[in-house]
Structure formats: structure tokens, C-alpha cells
Amino acid sequence: MNIRFARECDKDNIIGIWNYCFNDGPKFTDYYFNNKYKNYNTVVVEEEEEIVSSLQLNQYEIRLNNKVYNTSYVVGVSTLPEVRGKGYMKHIMNFTLNELYKKGQLVSILMPIDYRLYRKYGYEHCYDQIEYEIDMEDLKGFKSEGSLKKAKLNDIEEMINIETSFLKNLNGTVIRNKEYYKNLFKEVESEDGHIYIHKNYESDGYIIYFINGDSIFVRELYYKNINTLKGILKFIYNHNTQCKKVVISSTIDDKIRFILANPRNITIKLKPFMMGRIINLKKYLEDLDIESNKKASINICVKDDYINENNKIFKVSLENNKLSVEAGDFDYDVKFDINTISQLAFSYINGKEAYLLNNLEENNKVIDFLDLIFIKKNNYINEYV
Numbered sequence: 001m002n003i004r005f006a007r008e009c010d011k012d013n014i015i016g017i018w019n020y021c022f023n024d025g026p027k028f029t030d031y032y033f034n035n036k037y038k039n040y041n042t043v044v045v046e047e048e049e050e051i052v053s054s055l056q057l058n059q060y061e062i063r064l065n066n067k068v069y070n071t072s073y074v075v076g077v078s079t080l081p082e083v084r085g086k087g088y089m090k091h092i093m094n095f096t097l098n099e100l101y102k103k104g105q106l107v108s109i110l111m112p113i114d115y116r117l118y119r120k121y122g123y124e125h126c127y128d129q130i131e132y133e134i135d136m137e138d139l140k141g142f143k144s145e146g147s148l149k150k151a152k153l154n155d156i157e158e159m160i161n162i163e164t165s166f167l168k169n170l171n172g173t174v175i176r177n178k179e180y181y182k183n184l185f186k187e188v189e190s191e192d193g194h195i196y197i198h199k200n201y202e203s204d205g206y207i208i209y210f211i212n213g214d215s216i217f218v219r220e221l222y223y224k225n226i227n228t229l230k231g232i233l234k235f236i237y238n239h240n241t242q243c244k245k246v247v248i249s250s251t252i253d254d255k256i257r258f259i260l261a262n263p264r265n266i267t268i269k270l271k272p273f274m275m276g277r278i279i280n281l282k283k284y285l286e287d288l289d290i291e292s293n294k295k296a297s298i299n300i301c302v303k304d305d306y307i308n309e310n311n312k313i314f315k316v317s318l319e320n321n322k323l324s325v326e327a328g329d330f331d332y333d334v335k336f337d338i339n340t341i342s343q344l345a346f347s348y349i350n351g352k353e354a355y356l357l358n359n360l361e362e363n364n365k366v367i368d369f370l371d372l373i374f375i376k377k378n379n380y381i382n383e384y385v
Contacts, residue, residue, distance in 0.1 A: 146200030
């Protein structure tokens with residue numbers, strides 16, 4: 001078995017594994033491998049000079065706790081059936097995590113098919129979305145003060161402005177630029193989707209959606225004000241002769257449920273969406289800007305089975321709004337695995353919840369310190385590849 005980064009000549013073999021393992025249509029696969037795939041961000045397992053397993057590390061910038069991080073989004077983890085059960089996934093994930101550490105990345109994200117597969121590698125649940133399922137007739141009463149038109153590439157600057165406004169109070173979001181949106185247009189087109197932009201004096205909202213039989217799936221519905229939201233919901237209702245219901249994915253703090261005439265008629269689900277992982281804990285902590293000017297310290301024992309540099313006892317000290325981190329043979333105040341540390345670092349849980357989830361007797365000194373450096377927030381991300 002040989003694990004390495006892919007070469008240019010490996011692309012066709014990697015596409016073959018992708019096609020075997022995933023149910024994507026040819027249009028999306030062509031889009032992905034022409035626009036997202038990079039051989040130098042792809043890890044493969046070779047057996048007898050044949051590639052039998054692979055994954056991709058798609059590169060994004062995310063804004064986490066007011067800091068911007070280059071991060072690898074792990075996608076396309078796939079193995080041919082004849083070698084499944086041989087432990088290749090463990091080896092490829094171990095190689096990948098340590099390569100990310102060497103590259104200087106501090107955090108990573110992953111959208112799991114099954115959470116149980118990735119928890120053992122230190123990834124943990126860090127992002128949710130709200131999903132609405134609404135009968136079309138429950139959108140009948142909305143009026144529109146603006147108009148919608150099919151979005152084009154020259155609308156990208158306005159879409160960035162809308163997205164920035166809509167997500168301004170959320171944590172862990174991807175930084176989207178012009179190139180990102182150009183790729184997004186191609187991605188949506190490859191899945192026969194639609195992008196419309198709402199205007200009322202100015203561009204103030206947009207919607208990305210897909211028609212699947214008698215249902216509409218709304219992937220993004222971003223808006224600057226409630227009137228814009230009502231106008232876009234009216235636009236969705238205009239499909240009532242061809243579709244019976246709409247499913248809308250949105251942020252945890254979305255306002256749709258507050259303006260529906262009869263919210264008892266709809267189904268609202270909390271949908272787990274993305275996992276996160278800390279790659280370099282020491283550097284991540286030392287990079288933080290802490291709002292509190294208190295002086296305090298705790299000793300944390302961290303269990304990380306894959307990145308040895310994290311698998312230590314750390315003395316974490318706060319002074320002058322910055323953390324200093326020292327590894328050593330200390331008596332520790334609390335022991336967490338890297339999964340819990342990742343949820344804290346992504347601001348998905350607070351100190352008290354970390355103790356509760358690990359069935360530990362509460363230690364107020366530690367919990368108070370954790371809550372100084374990890375402030376729980378609403379996380380949101382909506383990237384699929």
C-alpha cells in the first residue's frame with residue numbers, strides 16, 4: 001500500500017472511483033472535475049500500482065471567531081469495493097490529517113455521509129441548518145413589492161453584498177469572492193438548478209433552487225429585509241401549478257417561521273450539516289484574540305489519536321487578551337478528546353456543555369475559563385463540495 005498525492009495522470013482513475021461510489025450525474029461530475037478537482041489537493045491509496053481509494057481537499061477560507069483561516073474541506077472519500085474492510089480509510093485519513101498539519105492549516109471541515117465514520121478521526125458535529133417543508137398553498141398570501149429576474153454573472157457583486165448582509169451575525173462562514181460565485185453558477189447549472197435575484201430599487205435578495213418532480217428544493221434564500229423575503233416566497237408560490245411543496249434550507253436564526261400565516265401546518269427540522277476538526281490546537285489557541293482582559297490559566301489534557309502534536313497536556317494561560325500555550329508533564333484540570341475541543345473551538349458548544357457531554361463533574365474554574373475563550377455562536381455553512 002502506498003499513500004501519496006495524486007499526479008495529473010491519475011485523474012481518469014479517480015473519476016472512475018468517484019463514479020462507482022457516488023450517484024452524481026455526468027453533468028455534475030464533469031463540472032466537478034473541470035472546476036473543483038486539483039490533483040495536488042487529492043490523496044490516493046495505491047495497491048500494486050492501481051489507485052483503489054481517494055479523497056479531495058477542496059480549499060476554502062472560513063471566518064471563524066473573527067479570524068480568517070485557510071481550510072481543507074474533505075470531500076469525495078471513496079474506496080473501490082474489492083478493498084473495503086482492509087483499513088484503507090484509516091490510513092488515508094491519518095496521512096491526510098498529518099499533511100494538513102505540515103501545511104500549517106489550523107482547522108478542517110467535512111460533510112459526512114455517516115457521522116460514525118469520521119468521529120474516530122477527530123471530526124465532530126459543528127454546524128446545523130433549519131429545514132422547512134411547506135405546502136405551496138401556505139405561501140398563498142404573500143405579496144411582492146419588487147421583482148425577480150434570472151441572475152447573471154454581472155449580478156455577482158450584488159449577490160456578494162446580499163450574502164454578506166444576510167450572514168453578518170453568523171460564525172464559521174465561507175468567504176465568497178467573484179471566482180467562488182462564478183463556480184457556483186456552473187455548479188447550479190450542472191444540477192439543472194436556477195438562480196434568481198430580487199430587486200426593489202436595489203438588489204436585496206436572491207434564491208437558488210431546484211425543481212424535483214412536484215417539489216422545489218431551495219438551497220439558498222438570502223435577503224436584506226422582510227419585504228424581500230415575502231417577495232421571494234411569493235415567487236416560490238408562483239410555482240403552485242407545477243409543484244405541491246417546497247423544502248427550504250436556511251440558517252438557525254432565519255425568520256421564515258415568524259411570518260407564515262399558520263406555522264402549525266409546516267414541518268421544521270434541525271438538520272445536522274457539517275463536521276469540524278482542529279488540526280493544530282496550540283497555534284489555533286495562540287492565534288485567538290480574547291475579549292476578556294482577565295489573567296487566568298488551566299491545564300487541559302487532550303486526546304488526539306491521529307495528530308501527535310495535539311495529543312498532550314497543555315497549560316493554557318490568558319493574559320493581555322492573548323493565550324499562551326505550553327505542552328508539558330502537568331497535572332491536568334480536565335481531559336477532553338479532540339472532538340470536544342473541536343466543538344469548543346468552532347464555538348458550537350460552551351464549557352458547561354463540554355462537561356455535560358463528557359459526563360464529567362463540573363469544575364467552575366475550568367468552565368469559566370473555557371467560556372472566556374470559546375463563546376458559543378450560531379454557525380452556518382452551505383457548501384456542498
